[in-house]
Amino acid sequence: MKIRKLIPEEYAKVSALLRQAFPRSRYEVQLVEKLHDNKKIVHEWVCIHRNAVIAFIAFSKAFDGANFCGWHLAPLAVKPQMQNQGIGSELLRFSLRQEVLKESTIFVLGNPDFYQRFGFLRCTMPICPFDKNNAHFLGIRNNAARQHTVGYEREFKAGV
Numbered sequence: 379m380k381i382r383k384l385i386p387e388e389y390a391k392v393s394a395l396l397r398q399a400f401p402r403s404r405y406e407v408q409l410v411e412k413l414h415d416n417k418k419i420v421h422e423w424v425c426i427h428r429n430a431v432i433a434f435i436a437f438s439k440a441f442d443g444a445n446f447c448g449w450h451l452a453p454l455a456v457k458p459q460m461q462n463q464g465i466g467s468e469l470l471r472f473s474l475r476q477e478v479l480k481e482s483t484i485f486v487l488g489n490p491d492f493y494q495r496f497g498f499l500r501c502t503m504p505i506c507p508f509d510k511n512n513a514h515f516l517g518i519r520n521n522a523a524r525q526h527t528v529g530y531e532r533e534f535k536a537g538v
């Protein structure tokens with residue numbers, strides 16, 4: 379298994395993976411396709427095993443008003459047949475070590491039990507616009523000093 383940056387030639391494979399990993403939702407696949415179509419700056423890595431894309435992770439910009447303030451981790455997905463073998467954890471740990479992220483603030487909206495293993499901490503500031511009471515909103519190196527609602531790329535808005 380090899381982890382490396384995603385290349386545009388693999389966009390269709392990533393879409394297929396996201397459809398499998400999130401079978402009840404089109405949100406994740408549409409989000410990633412829109413980010414690509416609109417040429418947004420996104421840091422993305424994949425796990426390759428026997429020439430197939432078996433896992434994917436993406437980080438897109440977080441904003442405080444108009445200012446960049448870190449990265450949002452979304453989505454993270456592992457091919458269903460390959461889940462619970464440590465692959466998602468390895469891909470996440472790998473990406474957090476990369477130069478572009480290793481000193482940045484990173485946010486994630488997800489299961490706290492899973493993400494706390496990697497150093498993410500629950501946070502009350504900033505407010506996540508997609509969560510109720512920030513119950514599933516966590517951060518790494520989150521140095522928010524005043525309350526605000528964190529911004530996402532506009533592609534995160536369903537239906538845009």
Ligand SMILES: CC(C)(COP(=O)(O)OP(=O)(O)OC[C@H]1O[C@@H](n2cnc3c(N)ncnc32)[C@H](O)[C@@H]1OP(=O)(O)O)[C@@H](O)C(=O)NCCC(=O)NCCS
Nearest residue numbers: 399453454455456461462463464465466467468488489492
């Ligand atoms: C969540 C996910 C990325 C984890 O990757 P993985 O390779 O299966 O996970 P790992 O093998 O590295 O880690 C396994 C641990 O993650 C936990 N886990 C698996 N799926 C989970 C989920 N949807 N939510 C929370 N925790 C989960 C397992 O309980 C397991 O915990 P344990 O070690 O105490 O048994 C993967 O299961 C997946 O793609 N799920 C479907 C898509 C999804 O829900 N993504 C959520 C992030 S946006």
